[in-house]
Amino acid sequence: MDRIPILQMGDLLLVTIQVDMHDQLALTLQDDLTDKIQRTSARGVLIDISALDIVDSFIGRMISTISALARIMDATTVVVGMQPAVAITLVELGLDLRGVRTALNVERGMKLLQLPAGEP
Amino acid sequence: MIAEDGSLPIRIEQDVVLARQTVRQLAVRFGLRLVDQTKLVTAASELARNAVIYGGGGDMHWRIVERGVRRGIQLQFADQGPGIPDQVKALTDGWSSGSGMGLGLSGSRRLVDDFDLDTAAGQGTRVTITKWI
Numbered sequence: 293m294d295r296i297p298i299l300q301m302g303d304l305l306l307v308t309i310q311v312d313m314h315d316q317l318a319l320t321l322q323d324d325l326t327d328k329i330q331r332t333s334a335r336g337v338l339i340d341i342s343a344l345d346i347v348d349s350f351i352g353r354m355i356s357t358i359s360a361l362a363r364i365m366d367a368t369t370v371v372v373g374m375q376p377a378v379a380i381t382l383v384e385l386g387l388d389l390r391g392v393r394t395a396l397n398v399e400r401g402m403k404l405l406q407l408p409a410g411e412p
Numbered sequence: 413m414i415a416e417d418g419s420l421p422i423r424i425e426q427d428v429v430l431a432r433q434t435v436r437q438l439a440v441r442f443g444l445r446l447v448d449q450t451k452l453v454t455a456a457s458e459l460a461r462n463a464v465i466y467g468g469g470g471d472m473h474w475r476i477v478e479r480g481v482r483r484g485i486q487l488q489f490a491d492q493g494p495g496i497p498d499q500v501k502a503l504t505d506g507w508s509s510g511s512g513m514g515l516g517l518s519g520s521r522r523l524v525d526d527f528d529l530d531t532a533a534g535q536g537t538r539v540t541i542t543k544w545i
Binding site for chain 2: 312313314316345346347348349350375376377378380381384385386387
């Protein structure tokens, strides 16, 4: 079965979404990530969506859910790299990803999590 | 006037991904600008998923339509599902008959130029959207 890889860097988890996500893949990621937060005691989750050329309501909801789940498990989620066309579309669709922290790119996302880029 | 057309079955979740890819290719080929490509593909994703989840599967028909000198990409999502008894409610933000966020229909309407909903209880659902180039 397809899986989206989750990389661990110190107490940070990095998820780079590079495929056109079908719904089951999104749900699997949700399970895998909560599992990994528990096993690694990660404090931060960085989700890089710069390769996603659309975010529809399903993927948007998944991002919100992951962020909420992580928060309950004492980890902060930052979504980074959203393409401008995706952001415009998302807002027009009616999704504002309330409660989800975002940053322009991975580097700024790491700063937001107070972990300097490059330092594990 | 229809310049070109085609169709694609949307039966299972993976078909939603195929529908997105098909619409993206059309949008690129017919020269939609990036933001409009993204809007059309996102609307297609919402409606294709609706057809699978609520309609029990259906088809996407696409056409390149011409109105005067303008060309447009028209997509129709048709299913034989239970239909929507209350269209006004279904087009309201946040209303959902299922587990979704209720943005599929109302949200996709905002992403396109023309939107037509043809449905009734027991009659299936046909949603037709057009983005003019």
